[in-house]
Amino acid sequence: MYCPDHSQLCCSRCVELNHRLCVQVTPLPQAAGGKSTNFKNLSVSTENTLSQLKQCQTYQEDRIKSLKVSYKEHERLIVDGLRVNIVSYLRECETSTVNTTHKHMQYPISEMREEIKYLLADFEKSTIKEKKEELNLKQAPLKVVRNSCIRLHYELFHLHVAIPKVLGKELSFIASKKCLENIQQSDIFLKENVLNKVFTVNGKSVHHVKMPSESDTCFITAVCALPNGQVLVADYFNKRVKLLNQQYHVVSHLDFRDAYKQLDSDMCLITPTEVAVAMDDEVQFITVSQSQLAKGRKLKLQHSCNAIAYLHDDLYICSDTALYKYRLSGKQVCRLYEDTSAYKTVYKCAVSPTGDRLYITSYMEDKLLTLARDGTLLATYTDPALGDLYGLHVTPAGQVLVCGYCPGTILQVGWEGQSKLATLVTVEDGVRRLRSVCYSSTTSSIIVGQKLNDTILVFRVE
Template sequence: MQGSPYQAIIATGATPVSVRIPSDTSNFCIAGICGLFNGQILIADNYNKSLKLLDLQNKAVVTFCDMPDHPRNMCLITPCQVAVAVQSGIQFVSVNSGQLVKGRRLQLPHNCRGVAHHQGDLYVTSGTALYKYTLTGTLVDKIYEDISISDAVYKCAVSPSGDIIYVTNCNNKLLTLARDGAVISTFTDTELQRPSEVHVTPAGQVLVCGYLSNTVIQVDSEGKKKIATLAAKKDGLQSSRSVFYNWKSGSVLVGQSDKNILLFNLK
């Protein structure tokens, strides 16, 4: 595991990993990637309305489950349970004996674009606002709102300490918010066009996907400056939609639209 939020993550090369299964009716749109504590990887395939369990060692999907709507994002709740943002709600899914089992679903009174979890709190983005809920679906607070464009509050991630919340704004911005929603900083960069996902590693490193710029960049924990460009179009990246730092294997997975996942080994 990388030790400091300011330590650059450096990729050495990309290996394509297919997540196609026979029942797929469309190309992929990998809207979310999440690692379980046993080393397996969960993939949210938006276009095919499914959640897929990936054995990374064998680079194969071992099982899947259909979702009630197009999954847009997901986060880990327990070592074997995730929360999946699906249009107007949050669907909980558990991994039991190698199978994906759908549990309860929270119906929320707004769209659900992104979801993050920290110590029993669910952070949910609607496209125009960031909300905090309990795990049972009780609204705690509307933390932040921006109605200037339809996806001004798109995806979110929380720092390991829970003090900082990162929000992607599809108008080419990454917002860094305090716990109360106050804007700490607004980050823009030519290598971050239409940011589609933000992910925080266990050490606090911040990774952001640029969907139109075909990039994954690393930003400092205050959201003020770029530390490194982890992957770009020259590495085979196209339409990056999701990113996950897999500390168990020392690699980074990047989900794309209409293409395989890319697995980057790290120096």
């Protein structure tokens, strides 16, 4: 049987228990003989959902790995710190007993060494045990989501493969309905567990990024997090791209001193060791190797270039009033969206991990626009807290972050681009003149760049 009211396949028992009040329950032969399913559209929807599930699985696995690395490093630092303190204490004891009581104190000190060695071993075991328990607690929900992704992907993939091989209207009808049901379940799961999962800020740190040789105050217009925990920042006033290590210290930089070139733009990750920087009317590629930066190839454009995003060999580039799609090779594919009603109507851009959503900001109107992959406008979002809407970022899991320059706010917006999920940061958190925002899944942190400020802010999130 099939119940159109609930869009569910059912047996006679289901009809008796759950569909007694439904008036359109029909036998399968009759239901299958009705309007045929558009298998082409179903295939596209299935592939898109499969891609999202795979992306979700990969994201959870990356977070699990990141947690392991983070906790291992934390354990090492604690133990190393204890070792240093003990060694320092022993040296002090030995120094204080030189000459006069050295002969008598040699054995007690030796004995003390052995005792401290055992204490240290016990401490290491205790610390490791505690940290492992804490790590397991934090990993548990990530593993649940990952395993659910694997299960849903497995079920949907086999339906996807089976549908073209099914013969007969009834079996095709059953397979298509099962497939649609699985897609719906997957969509609900992804929205509840990933796409609209709200960040919680649980700590803040401040890091100086001004170099000793610089006379100008820093103006960080773009931030890009690398998978290894390093961070790239674009400093507009000092005309430099700087590489920060895992402790957010500047370890390398590249100068862009051309009078007509500006770093008042954007950058995005291409590979784990390559980024693309948008400036004026060109895209400059930069490679990162052994904590050193090197300029790579350039793409010369026929329009201005103030923002850039990348996904699956495609570049998305903003030119103040239009959004263009390019191949990574530099070939222009099309102009996806345009608004010439004012200046900076297409200011920043970002793309969802599956490519089915594009996000752009209209700086003059303080709006976040959500587009379909073909450029069709799907949603518009405004918020009084987002005065001078500058920063925009989409996380590897598809969460949308936007920041307002004045009064200084970071919001998390739903992936549909229609509503606010949370206010993550405000001026009360010490932010001023926000210009850029970026999320690092490696360190589970939101990194913020500011105008006329020699520091970046790092907010730890869960």
